[in-house]
Amino acid sequence: MPATPSWPPKSAPRLFVAEELHAGAAVRIEGNPAHYLARVMRAGPGDVVILCDDVTGEWAARVSDVGKRDVMLEVAERLRAREAVPDLWLCPALLKKDRYDLILEKATELGASRIQPVLTRRCVADKLNMDRARTITTEAAEQCARTALPQIAEPLKLDAVLANWPETRALFFADENGGEPAAHSFAQHQGPAGILTGPEGGFDEAERAAIRAHPAARPITLGPRILRGETAAIAALAAWMATAGDW
Template identity: 70%
Template structure:
């Protein structure tokens, strides 16, 4: 059937419309006021002007198109129009990465968000070079990544915990795939054979020490996996294994 869209009529909203997550719960006809960095981004960086479309998400109701009513670099006002999509259901998959150097962990946060994880639970191990996470910076990184890749649901970013506390409080019914550099079941087969909620534990630059490895392997929910014949950096292992899980058991199937 031929398209009924008039090629001379611009699509609404245009594909180039900027995307932002906002704190307000959205509804058709609501007025949204943005200040600070978001106002500056729309008015100065994107050069949006009254009448332009902006895509808004609230991490609750989904994705909406809004029309800019007024703008300057300090304040932007928009009117919410129709809802474009409901909030997405993401696979019940947690990434549990050991803390890395800041730039490398930034990459993990960004790519895990793009790949579709539901939650990121940082863990502190004996060989970690960092033991703290800037919560505000982490939230900004995952929010910007979600805006870039058109997610409508933000991943939860938990506060870092030590490995022993993580294992002690691990929820029943969630398999904990453990990327063990000393070997384990091939990752692809392990992901394909395990149903239900899942998580992936990945170590720091120096790996896990013997006592940590023994404690993880002894946990009833843990399953050691191997990520191929090469030694991977922490960020590479986290990103590659997450992509593999999404392709086999997640929403890439």
């Protein structure tokens, strides 16, 4: 006898939607996501689509109709509740667009709960397209089967980040001048945390002094080599997840 097909199919496309989902809900997909379902994935009536709403979790839905500009779905059942995400903020200084895109994508895949872009004196970039950033993180979450989107904050100057940093949240500072080995420092801490990484040119001495003077700061080293800004952010987050996160 042929094997019973898995439910839902592993090949089913995944999408995040804005509305809160429930069994029996009718969901209209428009714009680029509709084009993706109808033209790229060639979804037709009866096909399964996995939906996430960043509130209740992950749901299986069936295509009920495919129009010229939209796709109608009917939600069938919940597959998973919204995942519990480790309370880790990634605070990378702004970089050139393509390099920062990589940070946004990989931070989502690795499980950061919040991304706080930081403006420093040596930042080459001074703006972040928030719509583009949300698109990147949403697509990354769909690709890696994440059910919770990371929060993306508006960029803040370093002094504002330090002034508003919560007293109970550790601030791991990736300092190219040295500090405690990252993995060891991460393993010693329990509770909310954040990781601060620098721009292409690094932090200047005044910034470094201000960060080290902050009561929550814990200077760390990411090894004997000078890392690019995007490499430092991704490596630090991976090390934190491996020692103190949900790996």
